[in-house]
Every structure is written in C-alpha cells, then in structure tokens.
Amino acid sequence: MKIEILAEAQQDLLDGYHFYERQGAGLGEYFLESLFSDIDSLQIYAGVHASHWGYYRLLAKRFPYAVYYRVA
Secondary structure (H helix, E strand, C coil): CCCCCCHHHHHHHHHHHHHHHHHCCCHHHHHHHHHHHHHHCHHHHCCCCCEECCEEEEECCCCCCEEEECCC
16 A cells, blocks of 8 residues: 655644654654654554545654554
8 A cells, every 4th residue: 555645634644743843852753753653553544434535544653643544
C-alpha cells in the first residue's frame, strides 16, 4: 500500500510540531513521532475506520488530530 501525505496535511503536521514544541521542549518531536506512527498503522488497518464525508477517519491516539484518508 502506498501512503501519500498531501501538502496541506504536511503543513498541518508542521504547524502542530511548532505548536507543541512551544508548549515544551521535545513535545513537538513526540507529536510527529506519534502521528507518523498512527499513519504507519494504516498499512495494516486501512479501511476499518468510520467513514466521514467520503473519507475514512483515523483519530490520533495521543493528540487531538484526525487523519482523513481514502483507500484506492
């Protein structure tokens, strides 16, 4: 399975990184590691999440973020 992260989503991840890094040193890095771990889990669990607006929605485990995706 090929996972593509759109430019808009990359910017959201970067914005989240900067936000959490301002909250505490190293928290931004933890945010990215956590979100990329959630995204990597799609290799196994893609398609099992609830559908919203024509996309599947994976809720991040540790941060208030959601990953919207399609299965081609």
